[in-house]
Amino acid sequence: MSPANKPNTMNGLYPHWRHRIYAILSLLFLLVIVVVLATAIGSVDIPFATTFAILLDGLPFVEVVTPTWPDALATIVLDIRLPRIILAGIVGAALAIAGATYQGLFRNPLADPYLIGVAQGAALGAVIGFLLPHGLSFASVPLLAFLGALFSTVVVYNLARVGKTLPMTTLILAGVALGALLGSLVSYLIISSGDKIHGIMFWMMGSLSLSQWAEVGVALPYVLAGTVVILLFARPLNVMQLDEEQAQQLGINVERLKIILLAAATLITAAAVSFVGIIGFVGIITPHAVRMLWGADYRFLLPLSVLTGAIFLILADLAARTVLAPVEIPIGVITALFGAPFFLYLLRRRKKAVF
Amino acid sequence: MTTIETRQVSLGYGHKTVLRDISFNIAPGEMVGLIGPNGCGKSTVIKALSRIIPHQKGNIRLDGKDVNAIPRSELARRLAVVPQIPLLPSAFTAFEIVLMGRNPHLGLFQREGPKEMALTWQAMALTGTQSFAERRVGELSGGEIQCLLIARALVQETGAILLDEPTANLDIGRQIEVLDLMKQLCAEKRLAVLAALHDLNLAAQYCDRLILLNEGRVHAEGTPQEVITTHNIQEVYGPQNCVYAHPVNGLPTVLLTTGNGKSRRPEA
Numbered sequence: 001m002s003p004a005n006k007p008n009t010m011n012g013l014y015p016h017w018r019h020r021i022y023a024i025l026s027l028l029f030l031l032v033i034v035v036v037l038a039t040a041i042g043s044v045d046i047p048f049a050t051t052f053a054i055l056l057d058g059l060p061f062v063e064v065v066t067p068t069w070p071d072a073l074a075t076i077v078l079d080i081r082l083p084r085i086i087l088a089g090i091v092g093a094a095l096a097i098a099g100a101t102y103q104g105l106f107r108n109p110l111a112d113p114y115l116i117g118v119a120q121g122a123a124l125g126a127v128i129g130f131l132l133p134h135g136l137s138f139a140s141v142p143l144l145a146f147l148g149a150l151f152s153t154v155v156v157y158n159l160a161r162v163g164k165t166l167p168m169t170t171l172i173l174a175g176v177a178l179g180a181l182l183g184s185l186v187s188y189l190i191i192s193s194g195d196k197i198h199g200i201m202f203w204m205m206g207s208l209s210l211s212q213w214a215e216v217g218v219a220l221p222y223v224l225a226g227t228v229v230i231l232l233f234a235r236p237l238n239v240m241q242l243d244e245e246q247a248q249q250l251g252i253n254v255e256r257l258k259i260i261l262l263a264a265a266t267l268i269t270a271a272a273v274s275f276v277g278i279i280g281f282v283g284i285i286t287p288h289a290v291r292m293l294w295g296a297d298y299r300f301l302l303p304l305s306v307l308t309g310a311i312f313l314i315l316a317d318l319a320a321r322t323v324l325a326p327v328e329i330p331i332g333v334i335t336a337l338f339g340a341p342f343f344l345y346l347l348r349r350r351k352k353a354v355f
Numbered sequence: 356m357t358t359i360e361t362r363q364v365s366l367g368y369g370h371k372t373v374l375r376d377i378s379f380n381i382a383p384g385e386m387v388g389l390i391g392p393n394g395c396g397k398s399t400v401i402k403a404l405s406r407i408i409p410h411q412k413g414n415i416r417l418d419g420k421d422v423n424a425i426p427r428s429e430l431a432r433r434l435a436v437v438p439q440i441p442l443l444p445s446a447f448t449a450f451e452i453v454l455m456g457r458n459p460h461l462g463l464f465q466r467e468g469p470k471e472m473a474l475t476w477q478a479m480a481l482t483g484t485q486s487f488a489e490r491r492v493g494e495l496s497g498g499e500i501q502c503l504l505i506a507r508a509l510v511q512e513t514g515a516i517l518l519d520e521p522t523a524n525l526d527i528g529r530q531i532e533v534l535d536l537m538k539q540l541c542a543e544k545r546l547a548v549l550a551a552l553h554d555l556n557l558a559a560q561y562c563d564r565l566i567l568l569n570e571g572r573v574h575a576e577g578t579p580q581e582v583i584t585t586h587n588i589q590e591v592y593g594p595q596n597c598v599y600a601h602p603v604n605g606l607p608t609v610l611l612t613t614g615n616g617k618s619r620r621p622e623a
Contacts, residue, residue: 107444232463239455241444249405249438249512251431251459296446299466 020300023293027307033309035089038318039081043325046073054078084211084355087219087275088317088331089310091208092282094223095271096309099283100290104237105258106168108170112284113269116175120182121152123204127189130200141203142218142274149270152178166258187291193214205330206279208317215275222271226264227306233261234299238330241296281335282309285343292346295353312339356545357418358435359404361528364413366396366403368562372411373399373581375571383514386538388552388562390582392591395568397532397551398439401517402574403551405436410465417515431459435508445493449503452492453479455490455613456510464518478509497524501565502557515547522557530554534561555609567591583607 040051051068053075057067067074095113104110113119131139156178160171190200221341230237236257240247244254266338267282286309290301323329359381366374378571381387381536397428402408404415406422416617417433425433435456443452456478458470479485482502485530495503501524508516518537522530534550538561541548552558558565559579567575568584568590575582588609601608 160423235461235466236459238447238451239458241447242452242455243441245407245440246436246441248407248427249436250455251428251430253427291446295448296444297451 016237017214017300019292020297020304023280024303024307026302027304027311031089031307031311031314034314038085038088038314039077041318041322042076042081044073044076046077051077058082068084071328079213083213083216084208084317085314087211088208088314090216090219090223090275091272091279092286092313092316093148093227093306093310094219094268094309094313095279095283095313096286097227097230097302098265098269098272099297100287100305101261102283103287104240104298105261105265106172107241107243109166109171109288110284111172113273114179114280115172115266117152117156117179117182118149118266119267119273119278121177122146122149122270123186123278124189125147126203126274126277127186127193127200130196130203131189131193142215144272145274146183149273152182153266157262165255168258179201192340202279202330206277206332206335207320207328207330208276209321209328211275219271219275223268224275226271229264230261230268231302233257234302237261237298237302241298267325276331279313279332279335281332281339282313285339286312288341289346357547358382358416359412359434359515359547359549360416360419361404361440362416364403364415366399366452367409367411368408368409374568377573379566379573379576381515381547384542384549385563386541386548386561386582388550388565389433389556389568390552390555390558390565391568391574397568398519398570399435400550401551401567403568404517406430415583417561426534428459431511431513433513434515434517435511437504437508437516437521439519440504440524441499443500444491444552447483447490447492448488449490449495449499450475450479450488451561453484453488453506453510454569456507459511460474469562474510474512476508478506481509482506483532498526498529501525501533503597505588507569513548514545518548518550520553530557539562555583555588558605559608560604583609591618 036052036055039055040048041047050073054069054074058074058078079090099112102115103109105111106115108115122145125146126141126142128148129144132140156171156175157166157176159174160166162170163183190197193200236247236252239250239252240254240257242250247254287301287305290304290308294304295299313331313335316338318333319338320331320334322331361380362378364374364377365372366377377400379387391397399408403410404422408429409423410608417425417430422430454467454471454475457467457474461467461471476485479488480504482505484502484506487499490504492500501521505518505521514567516537521533525533527569531574534557537548537550540546550558550562552562562579564577565579565582566573567587574591575587583598584607587597593614595614596609598607598609600606
């Protein structure tokens with residue numbers, strides 16, 4: 001082979017990787033812009049520059065700007081809007097990376113938290129929380145949703161296990177069946193819930209309207225821990241895309257990898273869903289969009305999905321609270337309404353196998 | 356360098372036993388062919404050696420160590436497998452598939468660096484796969500994928516390579532290229548090579564020793580001259596096959612005649 005068409009391996013970088021590293025940097029930059037933008041827009045419009053200054057001033061250890069704005073603005077930005085935007089970012093990132101992980105683990109492009117019953121488990125837990133006496137209800141909904149998600153994963157895992165192995169098709173079948181069972185229980189409880197039906201339906205469609213720093217503080221550690229674990233296992237997850245036999249022959253303890261990644265993805269999903277309800281579409285579509293734009297390599301697919309998911313959900317939430325203000329649209333409606341056409345555009349433009 | 360030893364090994368799936376009392380050794384620098392009719396258990400042997408399926412009885416040792424006691428990643432540093440052409444995830448590039456061969460050498464916190472890149476390009480140059488390194492594997496032909504999988508095995512830098520029907524999807528020119536490459540690597544890097552082969556003539560030309568499997572047992576083992584005899588071949592494959600000496604190098608060569616409709620062997 002002549003040196004002319006030998007691919008450039010300078011700096012030990014594979015050519016595709018440079019594009020993908022630029023993509024990560026660009027998305028990080030875009031994320032910052034989107035956060036500032038989303039914080040500036042709302043029932044009171046705050047100038048972009050002021051918002052940026054308030055945010056900068058709000059960062060710990062940053063003392064470059066002298067406050068020239070009324071305290072009320074700082075309160076709106078830092079205590080009302082920012083926690084909601086940060087939570088939207090965390091949830092978007094969480095759903096996207098969990099979706100990418102499920103898809104990779106099951107080698108199934110349709111895999112998402114719904115497929116193995118995690119979301120239905122969370123929904124059942126949440127609905128039970130809503131039906132508790134009023135005082136108990138508010139605090140217990142996230143906790144019960146979280147427990148419901150973990151419960152359904154453990155049940156599905158044990159149902160699907162054959163000896164010491166976990167065949168992925170059995171897992172999906174068990175998940176679909178358990179998901180249907182839990183889903184019907186949820187429907188039954190909703191119908192018989194009387195005057196609480198509105199609150200439940202709003203949760204089911206997903207909403208960030210009750211977000212405060214406290215929620216951010218609880219959700220962040222779980223999502224962060226799960227994300228770090230998944231990112232560490234990005235290379236083994238790549239090798240798993242071959243098939244289980246080849247993965248083993250390439251040195252991967254497949255059964256252990258499945259348990260670790262399932263646990264991490266479920267933890268992330270549960271933490272996200274328990275606070276904001278069930279937001280569809282982000283987990284399944286974000287990884288596919290990233291795959292189409294930047295390839296299937298999980299070492300890049302995972303961090304790119306985290307950033308894309310965060311940006312997407314912050315923008316979706318911005319639309320949810322501004323388009324029909326003061327009425328808030330369920331965020332799940334927005335994600336599908338804007339996400340689906342964009343995804344279909346990508347799908348038609350690429351016309352190549354993407355999975 | 357790696358030595359493979361099996362002693363009185365029985366293999367199968369669940370309670371069903373496919374092969375009984377299999378014993379053989381493969382030394383460094385030796386190329387051994389595994390031959391036998393369809394369903395005789397050639398792939399099963401490869402799966403057992405790479406611990407995809409557990410062996411039911413006996414001992415399988417790599418460098419004197421029981422395979423069951425070797426952790427997966429260490430096993431993958433000692434022994435690489437070139438599978439029968441599998442379905443590869445189509446969105447990965449050829450380069451990315453070969454690079455996966457470095458997985459057993461990297462810890463959880465390590466990332467592929469210049470050394471991994473260099474080894475990958477080198478293996479791709481050796482196997483003639485560099486020209487399509489950037490293409491997605493969904494667009495490659497069976498022969499190209501076969502060479503890619505061999506490159507991946509080389510990148511693993513193991514002492515032993517097992518090949519499952521490495522020539523099944525190749526034209527005769529490519530078959531010779533692939534086996535020449537394996538033979539050369541086997542000699543240069545002192546690899547222990549075990550190849551499950553369908554084609555008896557290729558097996559006779561390339562292998563130092565052959566193991567002929569039939570009806571759940573080792574039917575014959577030895578040099579090509581010892582194993583590929585008219586007697587053995589007719590017993591295993593039926594009476595329409597005869598063995599002659601190759602006109603150029605004298606190695607045994609199997610030629611066949613039509614069975615005139617009477618070729619069907621009785622059911623075992």
